[in-house]
Each structure stands twice: as structure tokens, then as C-alpha cells.
Amino acid sequence: MFQSLKRLIIGRPIATADEGHQRLPKKVALPVFASDAISSTAYATDEILHVLLIGAGIGYAAFTRLVPLSIVVAVLLVIVVTSYRQTIHAYPNGGGSYIVSKENLGTVPSLVAGSSLLVDYILTVAVSVAGGVLAIRSAFGFDSKWTVPICLLCVLLMTLANLRGLKESGSLFAPPTYLYVGSLIVLIIVGLVRVFVFDNIEPIDPETVSEEAVELAKGASSLGLMMLLRAFSSGAVALSGVEAVSNGVPAFKKPESKNAATTIVIMATILGTCFLGISILASHLKPIRGEDDPTGIALMAQQVYDGKNVMFWIMQISTFAILILAANTAYADFPRLSSIIAKDGFLPRQFSNRGDRLVFSNGVIFLAVVASVLIWAFDGQISALIPLYAFGVFTGFTLSQSGMVIHHLRLREPRWKLSLAINAIGAFTTGLIAVIVVVSKFTQGAWIPAFLIPIMVTIFYSIGKHYHRVKKSLVVPPGYKAQRHTHYVVVLVGKVNRGVIDAIGYARSLAPERIIALSVVQDPEEERHLHEQWDEYDIPIELHTVSSPYRELTRPVFAFLDEIDQERDDDIITVVIPESVTKVQSQWLHNQSALALKARLLYRPHTVVVSVPVHVD
């Protein structure tokens, strides 16, 4: 039943050999890998204004700072994308920060890059879903107590879609991206035409928004450097997701590098244009919003289109759609990256297993669970999640670009000096911004990734050391042959029943050198009764009883096994445990003590545990 339900939801299994067919053409790859970056236009401008209005309290002066700040972010985007085009060509098999750092900088930097990216993918899901739900809340105006449940429902649906597989996700989610980009460009053009050509549109009146907005409009503080940097750090999250394309090169149709490089430029053009356009429009329409108000885009769309008409609705619904798509970028990348790290032995092996739809199912599920917890813990508030976000993004950028610098120095391919210069500028700029983010936003939450990433690196590193040690200790020495040891069988007995007799029969068939039945009894009465039964059923092996005044099982059994071990030191002891096996739903009523004992015996040297099942149903 579980199996057929799974088939219904997830689809039929896909064979390993079918992997090649799961490649994406450019027009499908763009929404899959670029929606994260493009979607940040839906909240990045609001987040800059959030710092200037709510954080710094500078009122209408915020709008004179908005465009200059946005231009700096756009320049940054050009630098980063130019840098990443180098990476895409140098690493046609996928050149995420992790791989580039690993090849050029070494293990620890690569783990820093890897954990930064994993953290960011999780935050992408949390922030994008929260942003998407805020977009529809701006339209429908439902109560804010529904925010978190709706977010969690979105995460669940996306998880199911992604467990079905990557290609279907792409074609399922492609149309909304184009709709969003289209609506946003229409909004910007119509808005700017009304401002500059017809001059028939007013700035938004805070009175029509909320009391909080009216208060914020009155703000008249002066803007300190720290607040300016904080506002810039918030805007810089618009760049998150830019690395997704370079990470996913092998998922493109051939020629992979060329297609990916084209895609990243298309993406950057769309992203930069829309982000600047929205900021310019906002600097004229002045959308002031409090924590619980509709988004800036919703307010502006209402103003530009003179109310909540069909254009407004298309804008809001497509915003919701692209943000869900953005989360989907992380669903494509998180499992892929964690599988690469797992194959390198720094994450548990389960992350490198593909499910029966060729998806790295464990990564998908892990991502969904952690993102849901974050949404729940931060109450679905984007502004609270943003400071956690930017630090990881720029740490990843910095390591990736630094790795490229070393790469050019090592290989000295044609025109390497130009490439070196591009990546050096990229590394320096993004490194600087990582520092700005962590300093300016430390107390707002940037401390969380700043502590978490080193901890993750430590864990990954020790997992890596562990797997390495295990592998080394399992190497077969030359000429190694398994030895024949003395072979002692101990059958554990509670009371005499059919199962015990079967188990003893089985144990005798193992051709042991010695065999004994062991029973732990609690009182002399029980002991006497057991010996009587033994004689009655004429059981052909010796019965040894040990008493356990404190009603324990494990300790007396271990004491007895130690005694046996002392007699000779080349023993292998096989402990035979008869276990009642019933239907799955009643199995919990049996063998709880046996389970605990087996777990302990596993750690005992030279001891093998045999469970002889006794089927009773």
C-alpha cells in the first residue's frame, strides 16, 4: 500500500541508464537555474527601504539614497557575472564554489564554500517562500496568522514535485518566470511613462497604507555610515543565486559551457534591468511600508494601474509564482551539491544515493525539513531572515573567485592575464562585501552563519576523517586470508518453547566446537522450573543459568561471555537469539530486551549475533 501510494505521488522508477535524457534546454534551464536570482527583485528593493525607513528612520530621504545604492548593487552584479563566466568555461562539468575551491585552494576552503552554499540554499527556500506568500497576502489581504501554515504547505508541495525529478520540475515551473519578468517590465515601463511622459501619477500617500507607514514617513534622523552599509548589505542579496548556473553546467544541453554562459548573461541582464527599474520607479512613487503592510511592488502596481485591476493581480500572482520557482532553484542545487560533498566523503553516504526517480531524495527531504523549521522559527518574516543570508552568499563568491585566480596562475591558458584580472577583481570585491555584511549586520543575525559555517566545516571535516580512517582500516593486507577460529555457540533462552527448540536445532547445525544454552534468571524458583523443563523436553545441549538479582539482562550475559573468552583467546562466540516475529503492527510488543542486548553485543569484539526468527503469525 505504501509502495502504490509512493508510485502515485512520485511516479514510476527511472533506471540509471536513462540519466542522459534529463538534460535541460536553455529556455527551461533559465527558469530552473535563474529564477532565484531574478526573483530577488521582488524583495531586494523593499529590504533596502526597510533598513532606511524602519532601521535608520530617515523618512522620505530614503528615496534619494535608493537609486545610488541600487546602482552599486548593479555594478557588483556585472563584476560577479563576468567573473562567473570564466568559471563556467573553465569547469564544464560544474564549477560551483565547492569544486573550484577544492581543486585550487584545498579541502578546508572547499568545505567553507560548500557549507556556505548549503546554508544559502536552505535560506533561499525560506526567504523565497516567505516572500511569495507575502506577495499573495498583499493581494488578498488575509490575516498574518495564516502566513506560516501557507508557507509550510508550499514547501510540502514543492518537495513532492521535486521528488518526481528535475526535468518535470523545469517544465512545470517555466511559464511563471516569463510571466513575472513580463509583468515586471510592463509595470516599470507603464510606471516610468506615467511619471516622465504624462506626468499624471502622484507618490503613494502613506495614509492609504497604514498608521505605521504614516509614522515612518515622518522619520527625520540622519543616516550614519553603518546604516548605509546595512542598507547596501540588504540590497546585495539580490545577487544570491547567481552561482546556481555555474554549479549546474552539466544539466545543460550540449554544448554545456556555451549554453550556460549565454544563460548567465541573459539572467544578469534581466536581473539588473528589473532591479534598477524597480528602484527608479520606487524613488518616484515612494512606497512607504511598515512590517505588516503589502509589498512595495504591490503598492506601486496599485498606484500605476489605478487600483486592484487585472494587471495588479497578474503582477502579484506571478510574483508568488517566481518566488516559489526561486525556492525550486535550491531544490535543484542543494541535493546536487550535498551529493558531491557526500561522494567526497564529507557528508553521510545517504546524501549521494539517488532515489528511484534519479533524484537525490535524501537531500531534497533534508532541505525541506530545515527550511520549514526556519520559516516556523522566524515566523515567515523575510526581513528577519535576510541578515542570515548575505554572508554565506558572498563567502561562497569570494572562495570561488579566489580559486579561479589560482586556477589561472596554475594553468596559464591563452589570455590568462585578462582572466586573472577579472577573477581577482571579483574575489576582492565579493570578499570586501562579505566583511561589510558580517560587520554591519552582525547583531541582526549575521552572527548565525558566522558561527554556523565553521561548525559545519568542523563536522564535515571529522566525517571525512572518519570515512578515510575506516577505508584505510578495511584495506586488505597482501596475502590476507580469514583465519579459522575456535567456534563457540551460546543460545540465549528465556523459557522453553517451540522457538527455543528451533533455535537450538539451528545452532547445532552450525557445527560449533562447543555449544551451550544460557539463561538469565531472577530467582531460584525460575531457575528450578527451567531445569525441569529442560529435562522434560530432553533438550540435547547443556543449560547454564546465571542469576540476576538486579533484574538486568545485559550485564550477566556479558560476564558469562567474558568467562568463555578467558578460557581461550582465539574464540569467536556466536550468540544465537530466538526472536518472535509477528505481523509488522504487533512487532513492537516483542523482543525489546533482545534489541537492547543485540545493540550492546555489536560492540563486543569477536562476537557474532544470530537472530533466529520464530514466526508466530
Add this chain to the structure above:
Amino acid sequence: MFQSLKRLIIGRPIATADEGHQRLPKKVALPVFASDAISSTAYATDEILHVLLIGAGIGYAAFTRLVPLSIVVAVLLVIVVTSYRQTIHAYPNGGGSYIVSKENLGTVPSLVAGSSLLVDYILTVAVSVAGGVLAIRSAFGFDSKWTVPICLLCVLLMTLANLRGLKESGSLFAPPTYLYVGSLIVLIIVGLVRVFVFDNIEPIDPETVSEEAVELAKGASSLGLMMLLRAFSSGAVALSGVEAVSNGVPAFKKPESKNAATTIVIMATILGTCFLGISILASHLKPIRGEDDPTGIALMAQQVYDGKNVMFWIMQISTFAILILAANTAYADFPRLSSIIAKDGFLPRQFSNRGDRLVFSNGVIFLAVVASVLIWAFDGQISALIPLYAFGVFTGFTLSQSGMVIHHLRLREPRWKLSLAINAIGAFTTGLIAVIVVVSKFTQGAWIPAFLIPIMVTIFYSIGKHYHRVKKSLVVPPGYKAQRHTHYVVVLVGKVNRGVIDAIGYARSLAPERIIALSVVQDPEEERHLHEQWDEYDIPIELHTVSSPYRELTRPVFAFLDEIDQERDDDIITVVIPESVTKVQSQWLHNQSALALKARLLYRPHTVVVSVPVHVD
């Protein structure tokens, strides 16, 4: 480390043979078994008034109904206790409702009685702890948001105390009972003397309590029959805990029955006197309280002692203490009853295992967890929990007394007609009250036990049937001998390493008729490599590979085992799985697929699984 922490908190183990010493003298047994019943004086009067004031809204008229209602409850107490004295003498080995019903009425009624009591013990913990915390909140006046956390802390501390063992609990908790009873009697006497002798005390002014109290005082509705019955049902919870003594007879010092019978009379006298006394005092002092106000006793103590002086503090703190003690009654009885039911095979066997301090630890922990959930779910509100409570109490009483009626009819001991009459009156009265409770409080929450108890009975019954079937199927038929089967060993192999070679060595030592190594491979490349390794290390058994295009493990292994089974039908297949064993903290990085496979193999007939541990650390 875990072991020494456990020893520190729980104490050293106690041997089974020391059980006899854990008997209680009367003066210790009274607080242990009677604190539940006596402690209900702390809230029963308030609960009657809660229905009359908040439910019915009859204002000051409530106080004219209070004493008559209390007298009815007191008469009921006399009937029930007289009835239970018969039980104590008839069942010196412990005559709780469960045992009496089992012997006289049959399995299903006994399970009804058992589950009613288990539900009640859980509610005793929840209600008493909530009441205790309310008593100290009445004194200290802390914010109501701390109520639930403080309640949960109390449950935790009590759980630890009880895991240490029963006798220590008794001596630890005895003094507060006597202090509470003492303070309560002093309060009643001083109060009544001031009312009747000196006539120098006024009723409590609702203005000094809260706005809600002022509102309630204005109530002028008339009292319908349903509300009267509801008020009575609330008062009747004062009787909960009366059965504890008869359930716990074997824990008394010898002569058990005589001591227990004396104790139940002392208990009833104290309970009846205090309950009536408080109600009479309240009918004069008229303590009107809203949901969030101090308790009636706190208000009256403040009035009688002219403010919050030392007498007031002693009253409140000892109220807290006795209510915690009351919860402790349940800690003594719940594990004991669940162990009896488990020994009869209607609950999982784990409930009948004594921990190393001779306590039924699993019962203690289960009780603590469920009571904590209830406190959390009902926000620590006594009035919300009360309707859940009374139905179970009176169902238990009814079954117990009905059982006694049958008992007398069966045995016809000396003076059986008088005893029969006493128990028949008891059964009839308590049965009637169970009906009154469930009818009058159905929508207030009495529906919960009314549905839950039948569900519990069904579960208990099916557990019982299951254990019975298992036992029957394990009976050794006359002349049964285990047969010798064909003995086929399959060694599961991933890649070749030291562990696999050891496992093959072990498997060969089992003297199988046939032996084969089985490997599930995902692609031809992997298959070829494995066969190369096989030749290279010169491994002396045949290697069979099966391919798994959908990256599964379980299905191909089962298919192969089915093939073997088809060849001959007297096979026992032993599947040998080499498992890497590392330190406990890194074990989760290994063998996850092996675990899933082992769980499935357990259910396969004629199959034995052998885990050969490969120690790598």
C-alpha cells in the same frame, strides 16, 4: 558516563530479594495513598462554585446551594468508603477495581475498570499539579504565563523522585500532608469561631478580588436542574483517590487488610470533615472568584487571618505540597496497576519490568509524559480538566462494587447478606453518578473519557489476544524435535575489503552445504571491477552478481533468495552481512541500507540473518 549520572539521580540498584522491606507503616501509608483524596478539598469547593457562578451565573444564590450539595457529596463518601472496606478485607493482596472486576465480572469489565483507573491516575497528576501551582500563584501572584512551565517542572521533579523508589517517596512526602490537614483544620476552626462566636468577620468584598468577580457577584439567573447536576458532578471529584488504598493493600505493613481498613477510615474522616468545613466557611465568607483569580481557600485565609501573614503563607504552601503529594499517589498507583495489567498480557510486557530500584520505571515515565501533554494542552486550567476526571472515577467505583456483589453471592461468607447490601447500595449509587456525570458534563469534556475508555479497552483486548495467540503457537508439541534442514549460506558483498574476507571466513566455518557470495551492482563497470577483485584476492567461494537498474538493494536480494528457495523446499538460508562497527557516535554513518535490509529479511520465512561485525576503530 550515562550510567554514573543515572546512579547519582536514581540511586544504587536494589535487589529483587529486598522487596519485602519496601512496606509502609500506617503513618507513612496515609500520605502516600490518601493524599490524593484529601487534597481534593483544595479545589472541590471552588469547582462547585465555578459551575454555579461562571456556568449558571446565579451570583450570591450560589452560597445557599453550596452546603446542601457538599452534604450530598459527604454522604456519597460514606457509602463509597463503607463499600471499599468490604473490598479491602476480601482482597488482602490488593483489590483495585481491576482485580475485583476480573475475578467476578470477567475480562471486558475488568479492562473497562483498568482503563478508567489509568485515565484517572493520569488526570490526578495533571489536575493536582495544576491545582498546586495555582495555590502558590494565589500567594505570590506571578504572571499566568508561568503556570505551564512551573507545572511541567513539578512533574519532572516528581518523576525523578519516584524513579528512586516508593518508600523514599513516602518519607520524603509525609510531613506536608499533616501540615496541610493541620492548617486547613485551623483555618476552618478560626474562621467559624470568628463567624459564630465573635461575629467579627465580613464576607469577602468582590471589589477586592477582581473586576470579573464583581461581575459574577451581580449574577441573578435561576438555577436549572442540569446546572445543579453539573455542580454536583464537579464536587464529586472530591471522591477520586478513595480507591487508592484498596488497590495498594499489599504495600501496607502486616496485617495488611486491618491497617488498610483503618487507614481508609482515617482518610474518609479527614476528607469529609475538611470538605464540609470549607464549604460551610465559604457559605459565610462568600469567596467569589473569576477564572484567573486566587483560589477560594486563599481568599478565605486572607480574610480569616486579616491579610497575607504567616498563617496565610503556611496554608498556601502546604496546599501546594499536598497537591504535589496527590499527584504522587498516582505515581504510586499507575505503574503498579499497569504492571498488573501487563502481567495479564493486556499491556506491553515492558510495563511489568521493574527498574533497578524495584520501581516499574516504564509506567512512571509513561505517566509523566502523558500528564505533561495534558497540562500543556489544557493550559494548566483545572476547571477544564475536571469534566474529564469524574466519569472515570465513578465508572471504576461502579465496576468494583458490582464485582463485590457477585463476590458475596459466590462465596457466601459469614454475614454475606449485610456485605452484599452495602456493596449493592455502593454499586447503584456510584453507577447513577457516573451516568449523571457523563450526561451533565458531556459537552464540557466528559465525552473524552467516554470515547477514550472504549478505545483503550479495544486496544488492551487485542494486545491480550495477540499475546495469547503467540503463546499458543509457541507451545512445544509432544515429542517435538528441531529438524536438520539443508543449510545454505549467502554472504552479502558490497566491495572487497578486510571485513568481507573476515565474513566469508566466518561463513565457511558454519559448515554450510552450499555457500555463495551475492553482490548487487548498479552498472556493468562495477560488476567487472568486483569480479577482478575477486580473482585478485583469490577468494575461495563463488561470486554471484545481480544488477539493479533502479538502484535498489532489497528487491534483487529477495529475488535471488526466492530462486534458491525454489530449488529445494527444505532450505534454511543464512544471510551473512558484514557490518562496519565504529564508535557509538559515528555508527550512524554506516550500514543504513543494511539495517533496512535486515528489517525486511526478518519477516522472510526460513531465513536467518547473521551480522558479522567488522570493528574498524
